[in-house]
Amino acid sequence: MINFGTGGWREIIGDGFTRANVRLIIQALCDRMAAEGVADRGVVVGHDRRFLSEEASRWAVEVFLGNGVPVTLIARAAPTPMFMWTVRDKDCAYGVAITASHNPALYNGIKIFTEGGRDAEVAVTDAVADRANALTDAQVRAVAPDEVDGHPLLTLQTSLNWYLDSIIDKLDMETIRHRHLHIVLDPMFGVAQTSLQTVLMTARCQVDVINDRHDALFGGRLPSPTAATLEPLRQAVLERRADLGIATDGDADRLGIIDDEGHFLHPNQILVLLYDYLLTGKGWTGPAVRNMSTTHLLDRVAEAHGEVCHEVPVGFKWISSKMTETDAVIGGESSGGLTVRGHIAGKDGVYAGSLLVEMVAASGKKLSELYADILDKYGRLEMTEDAYHFEGERKADLERRVFVDRDLPDFGLEVERIGWEDGCKVYFANGGWVTIRFSGTEPVLRVFCEMPTLEEAERVSRRVASHLGLA
Known part of the structure; x- marks a missing residue:
């Protein structure tokens, strides 16, 4: 089937x-x-x-x-x-x-x-x-x-040149050229090397490349840019004293970043950094779009600039559609995909990585300093992303409990509202939230939670798993 x-x-x-x-x-x-x-x-x-x-x-x-x-x-x-x-x-x-x-x-x-x-x-x-x-x-x-x-x-x-030229034409190449940035690129044995390396070297960046050979087994790792899979990139950035590391997934539509101090920047952080840069650094105006499992820190950035942040279901097609409807500046998801107004209506790790380099060059600061500025301006939210596996035959029972009986745990927090449009999302009065959704490809229940502290987020996620007998 x-x-x-x-x-x-x-x-x-x-x-x-x-x-x-x-x-x-x-x-x-x-x-x-x-x-x-x-x-x-x-x-x-x-x-x-x-x-x-x-x-x-x-x-x-x-x-x-x-x-x-x-x-x-x-x-x-x-x-x-x-x-x-x-x-x-x-x-x-x-x-x-x-x-x-x-x-x-x-x-x-x-x-x-x-x-x-x-x-x-x-x-x-x-x-x-x-x-x-x-x-x-x-x-x-x-x-x-x-x-x-x-x-x-x-x-x-x-x-590839027509596509690459369309990206180069959108970047402030002059500013990037005079910053002389040192970048380590990790295409994760995928397809991004030629594209990103060409754009960055055209901007006179020093580019070191790792994991660039053709390996259909992706070096034995998942070709997805996460903190765990980007450990080789983190080490390379620190050893070579680079300004940042850029990674893309197997087909280059998702992005992962290591900053100058060797810290993995979560896609949520990248999304917030770029939206703030487009509004303050480039003077753009317009809303943002995120899916239901992406950081609400993006909402704070929008509100601070008199804009709004629209929430849509999981699936980038919903982000693209809402961006077109609202003429949004940026749209993205916590899994690493984002797009920017004026480019394609879909995820592009090549353009997103290039734009991030422009942001660093234009700021005159280190990437770690730029995110510290974000926290100073908008505060901090911490997210957990957990995947709870279950035997395949349990799916019907879990679906009934969560989405028919709506049997949720006592979170010990004031609940503002609950949404059922795409899985389940509980909005708490303290600004936090938790989402409960089934994976579309494997027997996994995904629980994303964002709270003012990491400890609170971990506690809420554990309560969901314990209540459903998954912990």
Whole structure:
């Protein structure tokens, strides 16, 4: 059974991720394009460095060409945000990326983008999944593999420069050039090295790169920038006395940062730093957008500047949509994805990392000093992010208890209100909150909590786990 989650379709290679399923999904998308009358506008296809990604992009191309859909194939491993940018730049109807983003190496998958280079909304991915599940292998129309190269409907693109130039044009390159920053870059064996290194070296930064070889096992680590996975980057920053370290996940749509003192900056902190910089340093105006499990410190920044911060469900498609609706300055999530007004309507770790470098250069300060300034201006909030595993058969019982019976623990705090729009979110009178949601891909209950102190956040999360018998 093919199912799309909040970040696309992802399955274990050789189990759910197979040539047959890739072809079924692409045929379903072709059927949708034909029904919408947009097949002639074409599609962009790209891939990351994962095992079978390049081959799967060819499987996708065979089906698109078999259905008469013009294809722009990015014929090299490249960042997912570049594919999104190319969909918009070429005014294509859809785009497809073969990637499992930050998931473990045994996974691969597909992300679908719609007009303008946006993450496909739930209605689109659900419809594609339903159609794919209704199809048989015999209903897939595809050209033979040896008919792909030289096909009149196929355009091969190997250059990243149009995408990179679009980022460079948005940066204050002159300011960055004269700061002579020393940066350590960790693409986590993914696709960001060429892109970020090119932008930063064009700005005359000294760039040292680690973990840059092609390794489909990602060095045995999860290709997701967290405090634990970025320990090699932290050590490199300290040993080389660099100004900061920048990491991106496997497909370069998420960002991780190590500051000059070797501290991991949580994505929440990066989001707050950049929003404050865009408002105060660049003079922009406008609201922010965050999902329900992202820091409320962003709300304080917005309020201090006479703006508002909009809350949306988990899934970057909701952030993109709300940003368009409100002309927001920035939108992001605590998992490391963010986007800025005027760029693509999706996550871009390459642009976000480059903009952070501009912020440091323009300030004349160290990154650690800049975040200290944020705390002085807006105060401190501490967040915990816990994943409680359970046996798969328990999911129905847990869903009933939390979302039907609404059986929540006594938190020992005054509750202001409870939201049920996307999982459960409890808002406390002291400004803190806790969210309870199921993972879309594994038997895990995710509990995020933000409170004035770390001890309070840990206590609230433990109460949820204990109450539900997960601790």
